[in-house]
Amino acid sequence: MVQQTLLGIERYEEEIKKSRFIALAAPIESAAQALAFFQSQGAPEATHNCWAYKIGQEYRFNDDGEPGGTAGRPILQAIEGQQCDRVAVLVIRWFGGVKLGTGGLVRAYGGVAAQCLRLAEKRDLIPMAELSCHCGFSDMALVQSRFEQFSVQVQAESFDAQGVQWTLSLPTDQQASFITAFTNMTRGQGVCAPVVAESE
Structure with a gap:
């Protein structure tokens, strides 16, 4: 399966049980570029800024205060599930007062990340x-x-x-x-x- 990267920055927003989620995805060439993207696009006033990136075999993810394994990893799994590479995804959450539970968080973070990537214009990464x-x-x-x-x-x-x-x-x-x-x-x-x- 040919891996793909994005042509530009894509944004997707969804409200899930009164929590507001915004996913931002961007093409990257290096870890430094990914971290700079998270830094510049993150919302300090939001409850959580969770993210993941993947460049070939290199990847990292961050739950930013959400229970371990409920945010960063599902975002990474969304990147892999959409056959994407050299991509960074940031998911910002504003808590709306209703707890989602661990399963709900996994579905929410993974779901908005996957939908954002589905909507993005992509190009094939040719070896x-x-x-x-x-x-x-x-x-x-x-x-x-x-x-x-x-x-x-x-x-x-x-x-x-x-x-x-x-x-x-x-x-x-x-x-x-x-x-x-x-x-x-x-x-x-x-x-x-x-x-x-x-x-x-």
Whole structure:
């Protein structure tokens, strides 16, 4: 299943047993960005500002005074349930005088978070691969003319006496066919190989 992130900030509001809930969801690229979003959008006068974010395998959530496991985790589960990634969700609650109980809180926080994400405009997160490629000046224009076909983006470009050195990114599922095409276009003279990520 392709993971998705949001195109922009989405807002959803619902009243549940006299408590007012506002969910705000935003696309993020880092934990720092998520925390800055919660800081800027939170309502200090509200009873609770509960949140969760997910970036790949990294996630965090916060119950902000609600009973443990009744707010932050259901928000995180809503993010995962909607197949979202690189997303932060803040749910603000103004207590209305009627206690919801733990099951009610789980349903309320998870429900408004999920509904907010359902309404948001999304885009697919396409897995990308990085390639390091080198070819002679005589083949450069031909290779460049095929970039669009393979959705190639140039991350870096430098020149030496022999030709051009590129760092390219492209959808992972295009990697093998692009390397084959590159080898054919440069008649085996060019070099094109995946960039190996340094282990942590």
